[in-house]
Amino acid sequence: MKIYIKNMVCIRCQMVVKNELKKLNLEYSDVKIGEANIIGTITEEDLKKLDTSLKMAGLELMSSRKRILVEKTTNAIIELVHYTDEQIKVNLSIFLSDKLNYDYTYLANLFTEVKGTTIEKFYLKHKIERVKELLVYDELNLSEIAYKMHYSSVAHLSNQFKKITGLTPSQFKTLKNISRDTLENL
Template identity: 75%
Template structure:
């Protein structure tokens, strides 16, 4: 569950099944009662129809928490973290960064840094398409040292310059779930 729309789906499905929840956040839900195996199977089946899944493996849950922390940082907050990404994730998830990085790479097949940069570039694409900010303003908002640094990273990841991307008005952005 990596977007607000996913949260809404989970809330709705829990309510349809008559399950009470304490909270549903991006990446996790806390229900008030212990679910029977039958209830878990029903919930899993319903969620899979919506492209979601239940996770009960601790490693998969931790990887999902890493993803959610990065997605929230990039897409849902304007605050710049005061420490580097490794310290931020270690502190937020209460695990050694080396362990987190190795686990993430093992499960997802890419590094945390690549995942983070991919999401930053997706956010940059969104801001370019909105056409409300200059490239310098986007660089500042996304915590790049300069527009040139942003442009270099953008080209390295997309193969396009930001201005060429902007010219391709019909270029579709990836959904968060596909990044």
């Protein structure tokens, strides 16, 4: 049985889910961002216990098909931006449509309805948050970051960064108290 989990956006979240499943003696075959495959059946009582324990960790079980699809869209974008260096070879719309097996217009409308923002704005926010992370690490220069994040130029990255944050990348880098958002709050 597959269960879907809201706000499960990182490896630590996966560890939390695995620990909670073990506490309830629920066997699983796979736990990945946004979902877990439970071996066998799970009782309503165990589902409620799991949901309660997950909520304490900022996670939540989902049952609405629409919310599950939006969460899958969210997780696909997060994985693409934060956990792969691979550049998609097609437009984001085609990538998401192919990955989730839904028409992009339907995905986009549903995403906006549930999240209150467009897929494109969500994607750009995540790209800029990843750029912030790379700037804070201070291991790459701006040209290397632009290349890594698949921007056509440093100017394009800088313009988008300023549009979203109000600062240039170099202004951001000089801040003493650099603030970054958590992935689940973007």
